Amino acid sequence: MKRILLNGKIFTGEKFVSAMEITDDHVSWLGDSRSARLRHADEVVNLNGRLSLPSFWDVHTHPLWISETLGSIACTPPNVASIEEMIKALRNSSQVGKKDAWIEGWGYDESKLAEGRTPTLADLDKVSTTQPVYVLRSDCHSCVVNSVALKLAGITADTPNPVGGMIGHFANGEPNGVMLENGASKLIKEVKEKDTFENLVNQTLRLTTHYRQRGIGVISDMISLVEPYDYAKIYAEAARRGLLQDVYLYYSIDEIKRLKLSCLPRSSHPRIHVAGIKLFMDGTISNQTARVKKPYKNATTTGFAINTVEDLKFAYEFAKANECQIAIHAMGDAAIQLILDTYGNLEPWLMNRPSVRIEHATILDDKLLKQFHDAKMNFAFVTQIIFLYAEYASYFQNLDEKRLKQCYPLASMLQSGVPTALSSDAPATAWIKPDDVFASLACAVTRVGANGEDLNHNEAIDFITAFSLYTKSAAGMVPTDKTAMLTVGQSADLIVLSQDLFVTSPEKWQETTIEKMYLRGTEIKEEIEVQDGRNY
Template structure:
């Protein structure tokens, strides 16, 4: 099968051309439209001048979490700005009135709510006193639930805080329904998530349309599990059906400990890959749980650690033995420093990709960037400017001016020479479309927040560089033969946009839609 695309503004990642030939799954020729018309083809596609790009790679996201939010209530801007609006939105959930069904929402951030606080069980009891109500916080680490959910989980005033989390309480000691960080959220999820393998696969298949609408051709699931269903099996089965996106899996170190794993699971489909292991060093800036060197603004707290140097050593040993990556959630500068101090002088074990990925890498000053540059270990940063864009109010509330300027310093990260890619961490941020690549691109180029805040314009980058961080640089984070560029011999993974980013104000980029998408030369239907 030969398909020729003509009359386009095709950005290969290096230059602009107007025509391209696809033979089966790969790009077989690029050039000008006049020459292209002389080439034999089974199909000729007129791009009508549209900007055409390599499809995006989201190398830090949570697809199965996204699949759950597709059927739950968005409790995030620009839809919800108060607890009262959240209650009203949840009351309109299609799950209301269904026996044994959970009423679910996602995306709240207390700093964006008019009440400036987290919803409690008393608030969520206004939604229902007969059905469990569960609302996932924007960071996907914490949640708020009603009294029914607490009862189902067996949580009382005597329930101790679990490892890696805290149970919120009222002044009288009774649980208030706020479950801080993953360790506490898991207590709720353990009674909520009762599913079958087939149902999980069907939910996963809904991601195909979602990612097509985002122009994303490669995804990484950053908290992959072994039980109750192995993610390698879930994604392999989904790929055998209709999920066309390439998938990379990072298994939680908690699963490795829990099941005493010595090897990682193996997928049974060629488009699904097990890439490495994932661990958490701290929480989030917006929730003041990220581990920082100096106390948060107008506070004495410095966040808390989840895993330790001992856990980092365990991960190092496992990764070396399995020739896989380590991906580490670290937002606070203290958490990042611990990783650097533990691994910096060790010999890398991977040569074709980073051995250690720092996920988020939020607070980085010039001193620590130089230390990363000079380290023997081959580190990389996979960061999310969408956090600062959507959650600036929380960052402003929690960080002093100096540290605000050190948040997601894209220009400085690139200047350091440490490989850096952009990603979304969706659905883990307070925005209605957390994995809208165009929102991230616009923020990276303008350094303006959702409400026009200056996010340190000195750290702005140009559009070509920003696009590279979602394509070529992102591909460099995983094991692949692909460059995420539109060049001869590469996979024909292509998106055609509704507007030209190079000639449209960045403030309008979020209006962009994906008119056509090809993965491995196959056109995906809208």
């Protein structure tokens, strides 16, 4: 099969051409439209001058969580700006009145709510006192539930705090429905999530259309699980039935320890890749649980430590034995420093990709960046400028001016020489479209927040550099031979845009839509037909 695209403005990642030939799944020729070998083509596509780019790679995201939010209520700006609006929105859920159904929402950030506080079960009981109500916080670490959900989870005033989390309480000692960090949220999820394998596969199939709308061709699931169903099997079955994106899996270190695994699960599908392991060193800036060196502004707390040096050493030995990557959630400078101090002088075990990825890497000063550059270990940063764009109010509330300027310092990160990529961490962002790549690109270029805030303009980067952080640099973060560029011999993965980002103001980039998308040389339609299949 030969397909020729012509009369376009095709940016390969290195240069511009007006025509491209695709043979089967790969790019076989690049050049001028007048030189295109039309008589050899099975199909000719006129791009009508549209800008075409390599498709995006989102190498830190949570696809199965996204598939859950597709059927739940967005409790995030610009839709919801108060607890009262949250209650109203949840009352309009399609699940209201359905027996045994959970009423679910996602995306709240207390700093963005008019009341200036976290909602509690007293608020969510106004949604329902007969059905469980669950709202995931924007960071996807914490949640708030109503009294019905607490009862189903068996949580009372006497329930101890779990490892890696805290249960919120009213002044009288009774639980208030706020579940801080993953350890506590897990108590609710264990009751709520009772999906069958078949339902999870069907839920996963919805992702092809979602990512087609975003122009994303490659994704990573950053908290992959083994039980109750192995994510490698869920994604493999979904790929057999119609999921078209490549997927890289990073398994939770907690699962590995709990199940006493000596090796990682294996994938049975060529587009589903087991890449590494994931662990958490701290929480988030927005709720003061990220581990920082100095107390938060107007506070005495320095955050929330989750895994320890011993956990880092365990991860190191496991990753070396399995020749896989370690991806570590670390937002605060104290958490980041601990990783550097533990791994910095150790020999890397992977040469064709980073051995250790630091996810988020939020607060970085010049000294810390130089230490990472000088380290023996081959580190990399996978960061999310969308956080600062969407959640600036909470960062401003929690950090002094000096540390605020050190948040997501893209220009400095790149100048340090440490490999860096951009990603979304969706849906863990207080924004209605958390994995809108165009929002991240615009913020990286302008360093202007959602409400016009200056996000330290000294850390702005140019568009081509920002674009490479979502393509070429992102591909360098995972085990692959692909370059995420449209060069001869590479996979023909590209998107055709509704407007030209090179001439359009960044303020208008979020208006961009994906007119066409090709993965492995085949056009991906907006609505995907998937195949039915038996239970795995």
